[in-house]
Amino acid sequence: MSHADIMAGSNAESDSKQYLTFYLNGEEYGVEILRVQGIQGWDTVTPIPHSPEYILGVMNLRGAIVPIIDLRKRFNMPDMDIGKTTVIIVVKTHNDGESRTIGMVTDAVSEVYSIDENALQPLPDFGGSVSSEFVKGLSTIEDKMLILLDIDRLLDIRDKLAPNSQSSAA
Amino acid sequence: MSDDMDMSEIHDIFYEESYEGLDVMESGLLGLGIGQPDLEIVNNIFRAAHSIKGGAATFGFLPISKFTHGVETLLDQVRAQERIVSEDVIEVLLESVDCIRRMLDMFKAGNVPDEASSIELKQRIDTILALPSGGAMKAASNGEVSEPAELKQWTIQFSPSVDILKTGNEPLRIFNELRALGELKIVSDISKLPDIRTVEADSCYTQWILILDTDAERKRIEEVFDWVSDQADIIIECKESDITNSQAQTTPIAAALELPSSEAESAVAVGASSSNGKNSSSTKESGSIRVSIDKIDALLNLVGELVITQSMLARHADGAVAGSEAQGLKDGLLVLERHTRELQESAMQIRMLPIGASFSRFKRLVRDLSQKTGKKVELKLSGENTELDKTVLEKMSDPLVHLVRNSLDHGIEKPEDRLAAGKPETGTLHLSAYHEGGNIVIQVDDDGAGLNRQRILAKAIEKGIVSPSEQLSDDQINNLIFQAGFSTAEAVSDLSGRGVGMDVVRRNINDLGGRIEVSSREGKGSRFKIRLPLTLAILDGQLVKLGSDVYIFSLLSIVETVLVSPGEVRKVVGNGNVYRLRDDYIPVVRLRDAFKLRCKDSIKTYLERDGELLVVVESDGQRIGLFVDELLDQQQVVIKSLEENYKPVAGLAGATILGDGNVAMIIDVPSLIKTLDIAAITSKIEDFAA
Numbered sequence A: 001m002s003h004a005d006i007m008a009g010s011n012a013e014s015d016s017k018q019y020l021t022f023y024l025n026g027e028e029y030g031v032e033i034l035r036v037q038g039i040q041g042w043d044t045v046t047p048i049p050h051s052p053e054y055i056l057g058v059m060n061l062r063g064a065i066v067p068i069i070d071l072r073k074r075f076n077m078p079d080m081d082i083g084k085t086t087v088i089i090v091v092k093t094h095n096d097g098e099s100r101t102i103g104m105v106t107d108a109v110s111e112v113y114s115i116d117e118n119a120l121q122p123l124p125d126f127g128g129s130v131s132s133e134f135v136k137g138l139s140t141i142e143d144k145m146l147i148l149l150d151i152d153r154l155l156d157i158r159d160k161l162a163p164n165s166q167s168s169a170a
Numbered sequence B: 001m002s003d004d005m006d007m008s009e010i011h012d013i014f015y016e017e018s019y020e021g022l023d024v025m026e027s028g029l030l031g032l033g034i035g036q037p038d039l040e041i042v043n044n045i046f047r048a049a050h051s052i053k054g055g056a057a058t059f060g061f062l063p064i065s066k067f068t069h070g071v072e073t074l075l076d077q078v079r080a081q082e083r084i085v086s087e088d089v090i091e092v093l094l095e096s097v098d099c100i101r102r103m104l105d106m107f108k109a110g111n112v113p114d115e116a117s118s119i120e121l122k123q124r125i126d127t128i129l130a131l132p133s134g135g136a137m138k139a140a141s142n143g144e145v146s147e148p149a150e151l152k153q154w155t156i157q158f159s160p161s162v163d164i165l166k167t168g169n170e171p172l173r174i175f176n177e178l179r180a181l182g183e184l185k186i187v188s189d190i191s192k193l194p195d196i197r198t199v200e201a202d203s204c205y206t207q208w209i210l211i212l213d214t215d216a217e218r219k220r221i222e223e224v225f226d227w228v229s230d231q232a233d234i235i236i237e238c239k240e241s242d243i244t245n246s247q248a249q250t251t252p253i254a255a256a257l258e259l260p261s262s263e264a265e266s267a268v269a270v271g272a273s274s275s276n277g278k279n280s281s282s283t284k285e286s287g288s289i290r291v292s293i294d295k296i297d298a299l300l301n302l303v304g305e306l307v308i309t310q311s312m313l314a315r316h317a318d319g320a321v322a323g324s325e326a327q328g329l330k331d332g333l334l335v336l337e338r339h340t341r342e343l344q345e346s347a348m349q350i351r352m353l354p355i356g357a358s359f360s361r362f363k364r365l366v367r368d369l370s371q372k373t374g375k376k377v378e379l380k381l382s383g384e385n386t387e388l389d390k391t392v393l394e395k396m397s398d399p400l401v402h403l404v405r406n407s408l409d410h411g412i413e414k415p416e417d418r419l420a421a422g423k424p425e426t427g428t429l430h431l432s433a434y435h436e437g438g439n440i441v442i443q444v445d446d447d448g449a450g451l452n453r454q455r456i457l458a459k460a461i462e463k464g465i466v467s468p469s470e471q472l473s474d475d476q477i478n479n480l481i482f483q484a485g486f487s488t489a490e491a492v493s494d495l496s497g498r499g500v501g502m503d504v505v506r507r508n509i510n511d512l513g514g515r516i517e518v519s520s521r522e523g524k525g526s527r528f529k530i531r532l533p534l535t536l537a538i539l540d541g542q543l544v545k546l547g548s549d550v551y552i553f554s555l556l557s558i559v560e561t562v563l564v565s566p567g568e569v570r571k572v573v574g575n576g577n578v579y580r581l582r583d584d585y586i587p588v589v590r591l592r593d594a595f596k597l598r599c600k601d602s603i604k605t606y607l608e609r610d611g612e613l614l615v616v617v618e619s620d621g622q623r624i625g626l627f628v629d630e631l632l633d634q635q636q637v638v639i640k641s642l643e644e645n646y647k648p649v650a651g652l653a654g655a656t657i658l659g660d661g662n663v664a665m666i667i668d669v670p671s672l673i674k675t676l677d678i679a680a681i682t683s684k685i686e687d688f689a690a
Helices: A003-015 A157-169 B007-031 B039-058 B062-079 B087-108 B116-130 B171-181 B218-224 B247-257 B261-275 B293-320 B324-350 B356-373 B390-411 B415-420 B453-462 B474-482 B502-511 B669-676 B678-689
Strands: A016-024 A027-032 A036-041 A055-061 A064-070 A087-095 A098-106 A108-116 A135-141 A144-149 B152-160 B182-189 B207-214 B232-239 B352-354 B377-382 B387-389 B427-436 B439-446 B515-521 B525-533 B538-546 B549-554 B558-564 B569-571 B577-581 B584-590 B612-619 B622-628 B630-638 B652-657 B663-667
Touching: A016 A087, A016 A098, A016 A144, A027 A108, A036 A055, A055 A098, A055 B663, A087 A108, A108 A135, A108 A144, B007 B039, B007 B087, B007 B356, B039 B062, B062 B087, B062 B116, B087 B116, B152 B171, B152 B218, B171 B182, B171 B207, B171 B218, B218 B232, B293 B324, B293 B630, B324 B352, B352 B356, B352 B390, B356 B377, B356 B390, B356 B427, B387 B390, B390 B427, B390 B439, B390 B502, B390 B525, B453 B474, B474 B502, B474 B515, B502 B515, B502 B669, B538 B612, B538 B622, B538 B652, B538 B663, B558 B622, B577 B622, B612 B630, B612 B669, B622 B669, B630 B652
Parallel strands: A027 A144, A064 A098, B377 B427, B549 B663, B584 B622
Antiparallel strands: A016 A027, A016 A108, A036 A087, A055 A064, A087 A098, A135 A144, B152 B207, B152 B232, B182 B207, B352 B387, B427 B439, B439 B525, B515 B525, B538 B549, B538 B630, B558 B612, B569 B577, B577 B584, B612 B622, B652 B663
């Protein structure tokens, strides 16, 4: 590969990023694939005391203790029983220099798409189940709508739990 | 040393070695007899001081090197038997050790110590140095220190190893240093130079013969080669120059050095290797290496994983396979299990240090305190070789200091009181460490007056810790000293009563997962017994079941487990429940409720049973009962952090991975009790009991 090719290649990729998409309550969501650590089948989850309802508990992921978040509960969607396609997508979040590994329960994984981040549309305010603060934007691929999530905000368990722990410690 | 080490890492090594050196000096000084010092000890002290000075000068910690220089000079006189070791000398040297330590602390914290802090001590050293050497044994023959030394010619054969340049040592620098001592002639020997095609640019093939005319002592010349003495063959010979110098006069010089030249070289070599950071021990050849704690913890973590994987394999093999093949597999797994256990034990052993190093610090403390208080105390140590996790050891240091201070301050009586009570004038303080039932026990015994229970009770009533109507057992009264805001000292001295009470001691020990007990006999003495877990990374756990989940208590926190029938639990006005455990009412809580668990199985299953399992735990002297569904095994578990990917949870110390791969939560009793707001319940119990 010549020098020019490499330059061209990296230029082309800087505009588009790869996203892993998954289904949740009939809609398709996407997370940046570079944040995905792995995809994991359903396994025993141990509940954590004093945790909000959407945190199902923790799981042993190759020796690490990883919290598992139920995305349906997080978005106040109706519950669904664990099925054959239920998977846990393990992602890495970054907040204020701290990084955490967190698993999120989804209905099923779908595809990997290259998405041009410059062409994202903002989420229209139509009162959907997903609050707009967790959404980076909408993208259309093959006539499907993809909701791209900002996982750092969505999975920021630190802030969401701080008041809880204080009240219980008091 | 590798090239990629930045300066701060090198500084850290310097600090660490200097602290070690100071410890060597301190313990040496404390063991040094008055009058007739053991020369071996003196040499150890001197070498430690010398390394500190050398290191400090090299890395630019000039206040330290300047100050240590005076100390070194004094030590040198002692070493050469020119100065008699008096109580004064030891005192000054001990204070110097403290002073150097303070300076190191300041540098380490990023400050530069000011001259004022050491000036007074420096003057005292200078005063001693200025004194005539106090009846030195060989004052007459030891001309080399007091009289101006004569010009002598030295021949030095300097044959460095080929790799000397790679270690960052530059012969040229050494030559320049020698030049500063006097007239230097250098003869190079390049006979070892290989063929030009095989020459490596960073290897040194040259050897030198150096001829030095100087009035400096041999020691000064040897110092120049300190840093390279283990990388070069160095032969230093004194050729009597034509200046009038008789054979008779050189002999005492060698004698004054106390070392024939070959020994002198080996002594220098030891000093040099420790200052090069290659050897962790500053005095003994222990063959150890310095490894960062992080690496060891990573290793321990991996070993923990291995143990889990191994037990998982064993479980699967149990049911899964049959037939002749299976036997081989099972045998193999048994061997694996044994090896894994051994590996785990050896890996844990890395973090373990003998408690002796920590104990020997108390020699100093006891010496200082007994001088200050005018009490006569003998410190006895036993079990110094008992090993303890490094972190536990470090965190135990303050509580132990406090206990020892307390025993000296409040426990052991003044000599005249002791005589009046028919006891020997000198009190005994006994520090011991030993293993007991998988725990480490550290015990502080004194043969002093014992706890004065009337005074403790009176004080507790005065402070409102107990009500006057309460009937307390002797044991309960003894334990009052651990209550917050309690200080028994009639007169607050500078020894104790500095705001850190026994409550802090107990909290520190509880935080480590340990317990402290006190027992005392009036007039005979008291005993503080501290029970500690072997290590912090691994916990001896009692597994219990709550609903479908497994929770783990530290065995150390459990007092007992009792079977309670539903009728024995009584409701107290408000919301608390209590159970009468022998003479005490203790608050009881359902652990499920405490953790607000969303258990899927019906609560009835355990209410319907005839008896309930109550685990009685204790922290900070507070006992509470926790109902659990079932008691499971006891096993060792590896503690893992919940914070790494989640956040700290009140009432939990962390989590662990069980043999089946599932996660189980580890209960932190002290923080659980805080979470439950037991104080509110306890106050109701008092109404109830009364």
